Amino acid sequence: MNTPLLQLSGLTKAYPGVIANKNVSFDIERGEVHALLGENGAGKSTLVKTIYGLVEPDSGTMLLEGQPFIPGEPRAARAAGIAMVFQHFSLFDAMNVAENIALGMENPPPQREIAAQVRAMSDQYGLPLDPDRIVGELSAGERQRVEIIRCLLQDPKLLIMDEPTSVLTPQEVAILFETLRKLSAEGTAILYISHKLEEIRTLCDKATVLRMGEVVGTCDPRATSAREMAELMVGSTLHVPEKPERPAGDVVLTLHGLSAAAPHRFGTALKEINLEVREGEILGIGGVAGNGQDELVAALSGEMRVRAAMLHYKNRDIGRLSPNRRRKIGVLTAPEERIGHAAAPDMSLTENTVLTAATRQELTSRGFVHWAKARAFAEGVIGGFDVRTPGPDNAARSLSGGNLQKFVIGREVMQNPDVLVVNQPTWGVDAAAAAAIRQALLDLAAKGAAVIVISQDLDELMEIADRFAALNEGRLSAPRPAKGLTVEEIGLMLGGAHDMEVAHVAE
């Protein structure tokens, strides 16, 4: 065959103290769906940023269709036919879809023409989108469609996708995959980055694995098991969380018709949620972001007060108790956002410990903080959860996402809660750290605590949850035993993909 579309050879990029990429070489063929695998910090982002012209490599060369390719800036990369869909969407909330798309193009035609092109493109690829809507009002799936269409309008030769499915329902993922397969059949190469190994096995033709900035292997994902790929990424045998069989205990927490108005304009109202959680069980709550997860966590943590009788814990009503009083009696919460909600970014880990553990661990007396005790507790969390940081005096911001997540979850788990509510415990965390967090939650339940895990990662919920329920527009489905649930059943419980027609793609 002729030359590959993109040849990378010997790419190296060092930052002060870290080598992000070390002598990375591989080829991407035309029309190939190529997976890029690796843990957090393995150098995937640096590599794609190099291809997209956001990072300049220290050494190494790239050949695009046999010609030397050195994009000094994203514009040059786009002009050469490289497009990228970002992990954190690079969209402008206050602008409409057409304006957002115009910003990603080199020589955009007038708005009216863009609108027409968007309509044509969305019909062709089965991605419904209205060019006049304001992006801030769109769902995560729709926002992703804006990014994809923005890329497709440039007729790219290579489309880079960074973690595209983390915010989508199974049905939306199916539609995205149809679109990507159609693109690849038309000759567009796709560089696909994801933590979700099963997805890579269904979608990709080839996989390159990075570890510590180096290519450690390539494989055919269709012929390799997810476990083998994970072990290639981690470089050691992966510890898969073990779920022991255990009898369910007494009911500790009951939600009686929990209802609450939406706390702000873009919030979701909670509608008549009934639920019983037992000692020693893990209850998994799935659902697409924005269906009431944040509000449910706020109601359970005490950040949002509800009527007293709506929440019943052991033998008392706790709906009106403040977060600290709930902590005192054993109801603890680890919210989703690590930076800003679960941790104050510029404060040290010790100080962050005091913020939630002061009551239960008696880190204060008469209004004074026992710093030595707080520090010791923080060190305990760091040791117990393998948080990689020089010490408890480091600012929360300085930790990588996965490490901070381990700290935030560990801080609550080490307080021996009777009820623990966690939201997105392993979001954006690599395989090894995710396994450790899940194991900690399983261990906690084994010790008799009731654990509520809210997550968008269905594989995770299936792995650890005893029972599964779905949140959809503020309503909670009746929980069902997690064992034996199929993906289709879960999809139906989640309410399906909104305004999507499954696999309705023009051939």
Place this chain on the structure above:
Amino acid sequence: MDLSAINPVLLLASLMVAATPILLAAIGELVVERAGVLNLGVEGMMITGAVCGFVVAVNSGSPWLGFLGAAAGGAGLALIFGGLTQFLLSNQVATGLALTLFGLGLSALVGQGYIGIKAPAFPDWHIPLLGDIPIIGPIIFQHDPMVYVGLIFVAGVWAFLTYSRLGLVLRAVGENHEAAHALGYDVIKVRLAAIIFGGACAGLGGAYLSLVRVPQWTEGMTAGAGWIALAIVVFASWRPWRLLLGAYLFGGITVLQLNLQAAGSALPVEYLSMTPYLATIAVLVIMRSGRAPGALGQIFHASR
């Protein structure tokens, strides 16, 4: 009180003149804020513009050169702000406040030898035909050229933000600088250009006070006009035509209360002098203010 002493045609005519300094400063600040930068140094840039414009005009004898000098002076001061906030990543609020204090001091120093001198005359235009229309002619079409320059700036900024590619990029930078950077736009370059434009506009506004409205140089002569310009940007929800409305409202009430003072109103002068500020604040609170640019006041650094 003798209300008959107030001539409504003259009142409306002086409204446009009274509003022009604030309008010029505010339209510049609007562009700066749409690019995501909060420059609280408008007052300092205005007064610097006032003194630079006055000095250049007196020495050259040409008010036009004076306005050019004023724009350069305001832009120069804004460039200090731009360097500090965009390259040295200093806090925008603190830097802006410092800029105001610096501008007030600097202008007093520069203007020392110019107190009590009269500025060269800047004649009104009598626009043929339109200026001859009874009533409307004297109100709208018999002003000095800078009044119309202000209006052209408002229309120009509106068209720039709404229709031009660069305007779209500028709004994108102000809305989400991380995303704009990821798409390959030079956030710092766009912001510096906006800051310089904002400074030049504030300088023109200041010079309008020292060359046309007063017209001489006194220390601290802007007397809070820069702060009002800042408030009007917010009141206008960062939209140019609403900004024009806000500036005319403030200008109108200023002129009206001056006329009432002259007519011997029973209300004490202190209360009358308060009214433009009170009315502007009241309107600011009552009108539902729109959404601020998403990245307003945030420091941008490419590595984060």
